[in-house]
Amino acid sequence: MHFxxxxxELPQMLRRRRNxxxxxxxxxxxxPRRTFLKVATASGFALGAFPLAATAQGAAPADAxxxxxxxxxxxxxxxxxxxVVVTINRLDFGQGVQTGLPMILAEELDADWFKVxxxxxxxxxxxVDPAFGMHLTGGSNSIxxxxxxxxxxxxxxxxxxxxxxxxxxxxxANTLRTEKGSVIxxxxxxxxxxxxxxxAMKLPVPEKVALKDPKQFRIIGKPTVRLxxxxxxxGQQGYGIDVxxxxxxxxxxxxxxxxxAKLKSVDDTAAKTVKGVKAVLRVPVDRGGEGVxxxxxxxxxxxxxxxxxxxxxxxxxxxxxxxxxxLASYRELAKKPGAMKYNTDVSKLASAPKKxxxxxxxxxxxxxxxxxxxxxxxxxGSAAELWMGTQMPGLDAMxxxxxxxxxxxxxxxNTQMAGGGFGRRxxxxxxxxxxxxxxxxxxxxxxxxxxxxxxxxxxxxIKGGYYRPMHVHRAEIGFDDKGNILAWDHVIVGQSILxxxxxxxxxxxxxxxxxxxxxxxxxxxxxxxxxxxxxxVNVPVLWWRSxxxxxxxxxxxxxxxxxARATKQDPVALRMKLMGDKHPRHKAALQLAVDKxxxxxxxxxxxxxxxxxxxxxxxxxxxxxxEASIVKGAPKLHQVTAGVHCNLAVNPASVEAQVxxxxxxxxSMCLPGAAITLKDGVVQQSNFGDFMVxxxxxxxxIAVHIVPxxxxxxxxxxxxxxxxxxxxxxxxxxxxxxTPRELPFKLA
Amino acid sequence: MATLNINGKDLSVDAGPSTPxxxxxxxxxxxxxxxxxxxxxxxxxxxxxLNGAPVRSCVTxxxxxxxxxxxxxxxxxxxxxGKAVQDAWVKHDVVQCGYCQSGQxxxxxxxxxxxxxxxxxxxxxxxxxxxxxxxxxxxVRSAIKDAASxxx
Numbered sequence: 001m002h003f004x005x006x007x008x009e010l011p012q013m014l015r016r017r018r019n020x021x022x023x024x025x026x027x028x029x030x031x032p033r034r035t036f037l038k039v040a041t042a043s044g045f046a047l048g049a050f051p052l053a054a055t056a057q058g059a060a061p062a063d064a065x066x067x068x069x070x071x072x073x074x075x076x077x078x079x080x081x082x083x084v085v086v087t088i089n090r091l092d093f094g095q096g097v098q099t100g101l102p103m104i105l106a107e108e109l110d111a112d113w114f115k116v117x118x119x120x121x122x123x124x125x126x127x128v129d130p131a132f133g134m135h136l137t138g139g140s141n142s143i144x145x146x147x148x149x150x151x152x153x154x155x156x157x158x159x160x161x162x163x164x165x166x167x168x169x170x171x172x173a174n175t176l177r178t179e180k181g182s183v184i185x186x187x188x189x190x191x192x193x194x195x196x197x198x199x200a201m202k203l204p205v206p207e208k209v210a211l212k213d214p215k216q217f218r219i220i221g222k223p224t225v226r227l228x229x230x231x232x233x234x235g236q237q238g239y240g241i242d243v244x245x246x247x248x249x250x251x252x253x254x255x256x257x258x259x260x261a262k263l264k265s266v267d268d269t270a271a272k273t274v275k276g277v278k279a280v281l282r283v284p285v286d287r288g289g290e291g292v293x294x295x296x297x298x299x300x301x302x303x304x305x306x307x308x309x310x311x312x313x314x315x316x317x318x319x320x321x322x323x324x325x326x327l328a329s330y331r332e333l334a335k336k337p338g339a340m341k342y343n344t345d346v347s348k349l350a351s352a353p354k355k356x357x358x359x360x361x362x363x364x365x366x367x368x369x370x371x372x373x374x375x376x377x378x379x380x381g382s383a384a385e386l387w388m389g390t391q392m393p394g395l396d397a398m399x400x401x402x403x404x405x406x407x408x409x410x411x412x413x414n415t416q417m418a419g420g421g422f423g424r425r426x427x428x429x430x431x432x433x434x435x436x437x438x439x440x441x442x443x444x445x446x447x448x449x450x451x452x453x454x455x456x457x458x459x460x461x462i463k464g465g466y467y468r469p470m471h472v473h474r475a476e477i478g479f480d481d482k483g484n485i486l487a488w489d490h491v492i493v494g495q496s497i498l499x500x501x502x503x504x505x506x507x508x509x510x511x512x513x514x515x516x517x518x519x520x521x522x523x524x525x526x527x528x529x530x531x532x533x534x535x536x537v538n539v540p541v542l543w544w545r546s547x548x549x550x551x552x553x554x555x556x557x558x559x560x561x562x563x564a565r566a567t568k569q570d571p572v573a574l575r576m577k578l579m580g581d582k583h584p585r586h587k588a589a590l591q592l593a594v595d596k597x598x599x600x601x602x603x604x605x606x607x608x609x610x611x612x613x614x615x616x617x618x619x620x621x622x623x624x625x626x627e628a629s630i631v632k633g634a635p636k637l638h639q640v641t642a643g644v645h646c647n648l649a650v651n652p653a654s655v656e657a658q659v660x661x662x663x664x665x666x667x668s669m670c671l672p673g674a675a676i677t678l679k680d681g682v683v684q685q686s687n688f689g690d691f692m693v694x695x696x697x698x699x700x701x702i703a704v705h706i707v708p709x710x711x712x713x714x715x716x717x718x719x720x721x722x723x724x725x726x727x728x729x730x731x732x733x734x735x736x737x738x739t740p741r742e743l744p745f746k747l748a
Numbered sequence: 749m750a751t752l753n754i755n756g757k758d759l760s761v762d763a764g765p766s767t768p769x770x771x772x773x774x775x776x777x778x779x780x781x782x783x784x785x786x787x788x789x790x791x792x793x794x795x796x797x798l799n800g801a802p803v804r805s806c807v808t809x810x811x812x813x814x815x816x817x818x819x820x821x822x823x824x825x826x827x828x829x830g831k832a833v834q835d836a837w838v839k840h841d842v843v844q845c846g847y848c849q850s851g852q853x854x855x856x857x858x859x860x861x862x863x864x865x866x867x868x869x870x871x872x873x874x875x876x877x878x879x880x881x882x883x884x885x886x887x888v889r890s891a892i893k894d895a896a897s898x899x900x
Contacts, residue, residue, distance in 0.1 A: 094845030094882045225841045232846030233837035233853055235781020235821030242780040250775070275764070298775035299784070300767050370785050370793060370847040370881045419783070419847025420881045458786040653841050657884070661844060664883030688790040688879060696875045699885035 066207060067130075069149060072157045073205075074126035076105065082181055082194035084109070085117045089127035089146060090137040091391050092120070092228075093369070093418035093425065094661070095717040096654035097142040099226045101150050103651055104143075107219040108154030108211060111193070112181035118227055123393040123413040135394035138426045138543075140618035140715025143650055147712050148211075155209035157200075164199035165191050214648065214710040223653035228417075240416035243376045243387040247450040249278060251295045251439045252302040252457065253285065255464055258315045258681035259538050260287040267310035268292070274308055276301030281442040286431040286465075287540065293439045295448065299455055319538035320681025326470060326537065327361060330493040334359065334474035337491060338533035339511035342521065346487040346529045352478025356562050359475075361742050362494075362551045363675035365468040365544055366691055371419020372461055375436035378451035379444055383410035388433060389418025391426035395502075399430035403437040422665070423543040427466065428501035431540075432456070462691050463683040467676050468544030469495040471516075473555045483567040483574055488528040490555075492516060495541045496534040515543060519552030519617060519722060523583040524560065524575075539678065545665055546718040549617040553722030554669075554729065557613035558739045561730040571612050571730065572599065585645040588707045590614045590623040593643030596705045597625035605629075608638065611731025613723035620646040620719040622659065626700070628731035635732045635745050637667055640702040642720065647711035656704040659720035663702055666724025668694045674744040750810050754779070755823035765811035770794045772810050773820060781821040781850050785879070792878030795851040795858075796820050802858040804877075821850040829899060830857045836895035844882035852878050856892050864899055866892065 068074060069089070077085040086105050092098035102118045105111075121127035129136045131145040158178055165183035166173040168191070176185050181193050214220070231237040256262070268280040276296045285291035294305035349355070375388040377400075384404050390396050393413040401408040418425055427433075436454035443452050456464065471494035478487045496513035498504050507514045512532050521528050544550060560578075564571040572594055579586055590612075594600070599610055607629045614623035627639040642659050649655045668674050673692025677684045685691040725743065733739040736747065750761050752772065763772040768787075773779040773796070782805055785793030789804035796805045797819040805813075824830030833856045836842075843849045852875070859866055859874035866874065871892050880888070 092845075096844070225838060226843060228846060229838045229841055229843055230834075232843040232849050233834045234825055235850045237846055238780070239847060241784065244778060244780070298771060300763075300771040300775065368881060370783075370791070370845065370879065372784060418845065420845040422881070458788070458791075657841065657844055657887070660886050661883030664885065665881075687788055688786050689788065693879055693881060694883070694885075695877075695879060696885040696888065697872050699883070699889075702886055 066205060068126040069128060069130045070152060071126060072153050075153050076157050078193050078197040080194045082192045083115050083117060084111045085119055087119055087121045089121050090142040091389060091415055091418055093389060093421040095658060096226060096651060098228060099224060100143050100650050100654055101146060103219050103224060104147060104150040105154040107217055108151045109158045110178035113219055115181055120415045122415055123397045135392055137391040140717040140719060143713050144715045151211050152209055155211055156206055159206045159209055160200040160203045161193055161196045163203050164196045220650050224651050237417060239371050239419050240387055240389045241371055241374045245378060245451040249295050249297060249448065249450050249452050250299045250302050251293045251452050251454045252306045253435060253454065254292040254306050254309055254311060255285050256289045256313050258318055258320055259540060260289045261313045261315045261318050263290045264312040264314040266292055270308035271305040274301055274305040277305040279443065279446050279448060281446055283438045283442050285435055293442060295443055295452060321537050321539045321678045322680060323677045330472035333493045333533045334472045334491045338531040341512050341517050341530040341532060342528055344527050344529040346489045348486040349476055349478040349489060352486045353481060354479050354566055356477045358559060359741060360473040360555055362471040364470045366462050366676050367422040367424035367544055368461060368693060369420030369422060369424055372458055373432045373456040374453060375433050376451055376453040377436050377440035379404060379440040381444060382406055385412045387414045387416055389416045389425055391421060396430045396433040399434050400437045403434055404441055422545040427542060428503060459686045462685050462687060465540035466542035468550060469541040471551045475559055477559060479563055481567060483563050483569050485526045488526050490528055490530045493533045495537050497541050497543055515548045517548060519549035519615065520556065523586050524578040525580060546617050546721040549615060549722035553615040554726045557615060557723060557726035558729050562739060575614060585621045586614055586616060589621040589643040589645040592705050592707055593623040593625045593641050597641035599625045609731045609734035611727040613727035613730060615723040617719045617722050619714040620716055622719045622723050624723045624727040626727045626731055628728055630735055637700045637728050640700050642704045644704060645707045646714045646716050647709045648713045649706050650713050652706055655706060655716045658716045659704045660702050662718065662720030663724045664694050664699060666721040667698060669725050669743050670728055670745045671698060672744055750814050752813055752818060754818045755820060763810050765809060767810050768806050769808045769810055769813045770805040773805060779820055779822055783847055783850055792851040792855060793848045795854040797854060797858060800861060802855050821854060824854060824857055829860050832895040832898045833857045836891040840887045840891040840894060842884050842887040842891050844884055848878060848880045852888055860896055860899060865896060
């Protein structure tokens with residue numbers, strides 16, 4: 001049976017979205033299961049005992065009609081020694097799903113946690129996000145969308161093991177119970193899962209399974225150390241950059257300094273004399289530009305070869321973006337309404353007793369994950385294997401198939417643990433994958449029959465995009481003496497992330513990119529007119545951890561505070577009042593942060609001020625109460641108290657870590673040097689010396705508190721970021737009398 | 749060809765004298781626990797010990813490392829201080845993406861080798877050269893304090 005990856009990938013998601021106005025991005029992995037089984041086997045799951053069930057089930061009479069995403073055989077391997085290996089359907093790049101997803105499965109399986117391991121899945125159809133129908137790690141969706149999926153996978157596996165034990169003992173399955181990796185029978189008889197795996201795999205997979213009452217959980221909800229803690233503390237964890245294949249070569253690419261420029265001339269005489277350099281090849285690069293790949297036996301030789309190139313670029317006809325000029329033009333645009341998101345009547349502005357006029361600017365920001373971008377490609381001419389950390393392996397596989405001219409079925413993606421990402425590895429253009437494939441293709445054409453690793457330097461990363469877009473916000477707010485908001489007119493200017501991408505069709509509506517306005521207005525019941533402008537600029541842009549909320553939360557939460565200050569109200573009380581009864585999770589998170597911080601009850605040290613902000617993103621709510629001061633003219637964040645509402649915290653230790661990390665990344669937006677600027681089309685920053693990221697000396701004291709809940713979890717990879725900068729800014733505003741309108745902070 | 753003493757063994761390395769030690773370790777010897785982060789000594793991901801002192805291997809040429817005792821993350825656990833640091837790293841669940849953590853562990857170990865009872869200021873000063881983009885700094889501090897208490 002022919003299986004075409006593309007039918008299960010993004011285009012299908014888009015088609016379904018179009019046909020199904022009711023929403024939901026509900027995609028049924030409706031691929032015939034036999035096909036899945038074939039794919040699963042063909043793509044070479046390392047079969048231990050249990051997954052043989054996949055092939056066995058193919059012939060089994062009781063075909064439960066389960067989707068690939070529901071088949072235990074693709075997700076659980078039980079070795080004969082009782083080790084349980086759980087495959088995760090996501091990229092782990094620090095956020096902890098490599099531990100969280102196995103916890104969920106192990107809970108329903110009643111596994112012995114100390115025998116649980118985990119591994120990354122690949123671009124096989126079983127590993128799509130069950131809600132989106134595509135391979136995607138993003139939008140803080142991993143735990144949220146796979147919670148029920150992984151519980152059911154665990155419960156199905158457990159049921160099969162129990163049935164196997166019942167058959168062996170000749171008793172009814174309902175007389176048996178399970179505990180820590182064993183089935184326990186009458187009279188205390190006991191069989192380990194490892195002993196039962198061979199028999200269990202021959203049994204049919206049950207379709208319907210009962211799940212535990214959350215009160216019975218003994219793994220979910222317990223603070224749990226990451227499964228990779230030891231490997232990552234001892235240099236044993238492999239990442240994409242560490243992949244080593246026999247004969248592998250390394251390429252570095254000279255890319256145009258102005259995006260999309262082409263080559264005028266190449267002098268590679270000196271480059272070719274560098275010891276270790278194998279070839280110097282012209283290659284197409286992102287955005288229609290041209291570049292030169294230097295391929296060598298290692299990174300250092302390749303880089304030296306690149307340094308020795310003499311290149312002339314043709315930048316005629318290419319827009320040379322300049323952030324100073326862009327800022328001026330954005331400010332002009334912001335004075336007029338754009339495409340309307342909320343077309344509310346704001347005529348009361350004119351007669352409002354009190355008014356605030358504000359203009360904010362937010363710069364381009366680089367993701368700068370610690371592991372420089374890389375992708376290794378082994379291309380045989382008719383098939384290819386890829387190794388890289390990626391948030392969208394399915395989309396990347398399709399892009400690779402196009403570049404290499406081989407069918408998607410001939411592409412195998414090996415998803416690697418990634419050293420951070422923050423959005424950079426979920427790239428609709430698959431830029432670094434496409435480029436690595438172009439290099440591999442050119443290398444093969446030049447007679448180099450070896451796998452090629454294309455590796456970016458830090459300079460390539462900082463200068464090469466993609467970036468969080470630059471934005472300008474402009475707001476006019478009219479309110480009365482009691483802080484009742486009568487009219488709020490708000491305009492946002494910034495490039496669309498999604499225009500021109502495969503996501504445009506369902507995430508750009510009426511000319512408005514949904515990722516730019518997310519986080520506006522809610523949870524406050526205010527009469528807001530909101531409109532946007534999306535200028536086209538020759539700078540590649542992308543989502544950056546928490547996406548639109550990186551700027552919308554800042555504007556919303558600092559403006560709210562200004563209304564509170566202008567009407568002499570407590571900023572917490574005003575927020576609670578405006579939220580009314582509609583937002584219990586916001587209120588609970590904010591109240592928890594207030595209570596735990598001692599806000600309003602504790603006297604602060606001299607020179608310090610409180611700052612408060614609360615924001616929902618990706619369905620989780622985080623509130624911060626912070627203490628800040630001004631030290632030698634510079635804003636300093638001392639103490640952060642977080643109140644978090646993410647429903648059930650699957651791994652509270654991981655939630656805490658994500659909030660700590662996201663808070664620091666939120667703080668990074670405020671600190672000096674957190675900006676990418678361009679002059680005459682050229683990015684002016686190049687490394688951590690001029691694109692500054694926080695260091696340990698910037699880390700505030702931080703306490704994270706979670707609102708207890710047994711409701712199905714919402715994600716926590718991103719929601720800790722947005723409220724940090726506005727909480728800090730609100731504290732600074734209380735000290736200086738004015739809100740920082742420009743990020744990173746510049747005090748007047 | 750150079751001879752380098754790495755983790756107690758003399759190894760001959762096919763790398764020119766100006767090649768950074770980082771690339772001799774990673775690409776030539778296959779010791780990939782030491783990480784490439786910036787290439788300019790700005791982020792600390794490539795930290796190794798030269799005679800017990802932390803250096804950034806991305807800006808340390810092979811010629812400067814020859815004749816010295818080089819210790820990498822692969823072997824630091826064999827050292828009592830290094831082991832205490834790694835154990836504390838696990839206990840405090842420090843890592844997230846983990847990519848910078850080889851360097852963090854090497855810097856922390858060097859600190860505790862020279863100062864068994866570091867103050868908060870000592871910790872911040874010793875670790876300020878190691879960037880963690882995931883923001884694990886709070887747990888880095890706790891783990892170092894814990895390791896210090898285990899060592900006394």
